[in-house]
Amino acid sequence: MTLRSPLTSMPLNDLTKTLRSLSEDTKILDNYDERSMTTQRLEEAGLGPLAVELANLHTSKEDLHAELELAWWKSALETLLERSGRSLAADSDEIVQIEKRFAAAETELIAAGSKTVAYGLSGKWKQALENHPSEAQTLKELLKLKRAVISEVGQLAPHVYQALVPVVLASPYEVPRTLAKGERFDVTLVLDGAGSSIAENYSGLVRSSQVVVFGDGVIAAATGFNIECLPEEDQTVRLPESIFTAARRSLPLEVLRRSYRTSGQALGDYINREFYQDRIIFEPTAASYFGQSNVKFERVVAGNSDQPESLDQELSMVIQAVMSHATYTPQDSLLVATASPKHAERLETALRTARTTRTDLDPFFESHGREKFEITTIQELAHRVADRIIFSLGFGKDLTGHAPKLLGQLSNPNGKRYLANLLVSARKQMTIVSALDNKDLLAKANPGVEMFSDLIHELGRVQPIRLEADLNPMIADLAIRLTKLGVTTRTNFSTRIKLVASVGDKAAIVEPDWGILGYNLSERYRLRPALLEAMGWMYLRVPSFELFADPEQVARSIAMSLGIEVTKKAQPLFELSEPAFEDTASAWGDPGDSNDQRLAEDKPPHWG
Known part of the structure; x- marks a missing residue:
């Protein structure tokens, strides 16, 4: 047992009870040898201070596992700091600038890619004209006569045609008329696989050895076609199988789950829930946060x-x-x-x-x-x-x-x-x-x-469906700190957006770096921030290390990003909650109304 005061200073009654407890409560000595051995092993492992702290906290058996796990992670963090403290202790602004430079460099690389392709095609085009002057002259004559259709150019100037037409876009019904018989391609892309049958796409399929089929069975279905006019009652009701349905049975399937519409999706939550069983990721717009x-x-x-x-x-x-x-x-x-x-x-x-x-x-x-x-x-x-x-x-x-x-x-x-x-x-x-x-x-x-x-x-729903999900304690703590600074917060705004902070007409998505785990670098630092900003949000990513070490500074930084002058704003001294009854005037027998204003306005006669 723990003594609250020395025995010599205890009143006699308390001293009697204490001595009786020391003499009778001997269960604590039953496993003293085992506990002593465990304590010694903890000391040898460098966990002696932890054992003392757990004893002082009277940690229950149910909470012991969580406490030990927290201690393990703390020691792991200390080890990382010792090994690579320079990278982990780097200034967060410096890290943000590095990420922005990466995003800018990747954007420039993508832009340069189209120029590289254009340069390569122009080089092939120039080389074909120089190596085959007769075909170049034939093409020139066809252009003058306005007869330069793909099939005729392919037959009369085959070498120039290969450099001129690397890609052909055509309706499946126009492929036989557009392309020469026997012309081959590396791959065929079917863009409306769910709305067309194999027969409709046959002319494109036979011209390549690879096929990629895009389709959405929720919004499209193959209706087939007839080559003769039939009365309405004689037309078959049974729809043909789409090429998309047939292809997914034997070909590898890749599901595109993420929407990149910068304007959002009207009724996105409803569409996702009713038609796609919540399989698509629709990011909400800032306008939806403000109730628009x-x-x-x-x-x-x-x-x-x-x-x-x-x-x-x-x-x-x-x-x-x-x-x-x-x-x-x-x-x-x-x-x-x-x-x-x-x-x-x-x-x-x-x-x-x-x-x-x-x-x-x-x-x-x-x-x-x-x-x-x-x-x-x-x-x-x-x-x-x-x-x-x-x-x-x-x-x-x-x-x-x-x-x-x-x-x-x-x-x-x-x-x-x-x-x-x-x-x-x-x-x-x-x-x-x-x-x-x-x-x-x-x-x-x-x-x-x-x-x-x-x-x-x-x-007609007045309130949106509220997402019920566990909230990370550090995010919940950050939301409370932001509220104290005058920032409006909303937690669990969507499945992927755990915290939104707003001031006036500015709304920011506050995302900890553990929220983007599993994404590649492009998604983390370029695509996702750019998409959310295009949808009207401010995007503020919070390093988990800073949030763990100094949450108050993180809250202040977010508040200042939203336009609040934190340094000039008086902070509340107490929690933003109703006072306890014993702290009210009624508990002291005083009336509920205050005469503070009257006392402030009253002045002695000699004050003039």
């Missing part, structure tokens, strides 16, 4: 109708939205999609009428190249991307006040896939226009309609 949603639901106010498809009110709202976009945000591409072919036709007609009075907006409708404005149905929407998308359902309530039994292409057996393809097509913003909400669609059993109902319910 990139998805809007515009409810159309309309009564019951005997013609619930393509209501006039919904038609008018969509046309107004299109004209508003062309007026105020013409720099962004726009796409309008609907589940009703009838609604799509009426939208086209109404838009043509509206444009006759706003000819100043014509440049927008003719711009954006491959992303030129378009009104289409969700079934015809395939691999189409736009900055902003308006999805107009195209249906309202019938005379009974209920939604129609069928909601156009959304009720198609592939309606869920159509909807998934639509959602991943929006870069910046998705606007849903509908006269029906999720309450009107609850009774529908079709997968596509059920998914649309669930989507509208997701948009």
Whole structure:
């Protein structure tokens, strides 16, 4: 037992109890020999001070393992410092500068790579023209006659053609007409493997001995094709197998899990959860942290109708939205999609009428190249991307006040896939226009309609889903220190973002260096920081060594990076928590109101 004071200074009653305890509590002596031997072995191993400290802390048997592990890591750290203290003790600013120089050098190397390839191709092109002057003259004549198609150039100037055309991009339906028969390539890349069959890509497959197939079975499926016109009822319902499905059975599979869209992904969490089972890594934007949603639901106010498809009110709202976009945000591409072919036709007609009075907006409708404005149905929407998308359902309530039994292409057996393809097509913003909400669609059993109902319910969620995950104690401590400095913090913001710190409209991702373990150097120091900064974040990486050694200085550095003048800011003396009851005026019998202000304002008469 431990004596709190010398025996000679104890009161008689306490001395009696102490002596009785010393004489009766002898269990501590039962294994004295074993403990003495263990203590001696700890001393020999240099762990004597640790044993004394554990004894003073009264460490329980349950916590002993954690204490020993901590001691081991501490000794390992001390050993590393002894062996390479110079590198570990280097100034953190110096380390950051080294990392930035690495990122800049790699960026320059990538930029130089394209120039190197261009130089090599130009050298081959020049050499081919010099070595084969007759073929060069033939090519010149074909260019003059505007007959320089790939197949003819390959036949009339084969040597020049090899240097001129190292890569050919073509639709699989145009390959036989574009390329000469028997022409060979090193590799064939199939870019829409999930949306096309083996038969459709056959002409490209036979021209090479290697194939790489890209595809996403969630948003695309092979539909096949016919070479004759058949009545609708005679067409087969069974879809052909895609080349992507066939290839993944026998070829090595590489899953691309990370999204590099700098504008983020509209409804990224919902898409990932519902369609990809959380297999894709979508980084959130800084705008989402501040509560700015990139998805809007515009409810159309309309009564019951005997013609619930393509209501006039919904038609008018969509046309107004299109004209508003062309007026105020013409720099962004726009796409309008609907589940009703009838609604799509009426939208086209109404838009043509509206444009006759706003000819100043014509440049927008003719711009954006491959992303030129378009009104289409969700079934015809395939691999189409736009900055902003308006999805107009195209249906309202019938005379009974209920939604129609069928909601156009959304009720198609592939309606869920159509909807998934639509959602991943929006870069910046998705606007849903509908006269029906999720309450009107609850009774529908079709997968596509059920998914649309669930989507509208997701948009009505007030608070985002909070991530429940263990938080590293050092990160939790850093968050508390930042809060005391006046910084707003949020922990477990996403699966990969454990701490966000913000002041005003500035938001920073605070990432310890153990959070980027497993990534290569490019991902650590160039790709990930650049992606997060492009999405509106400040990226602050914290060395774990500094966070462990001086967390207060790390917190101050982060606060200053966010614009807080730490040195001039008075720090609170106590924890930011409610005072205990015994510290309140009520505990002392005093009234709850304070007269401090009155005493400060009262002045004796002679003060004037």
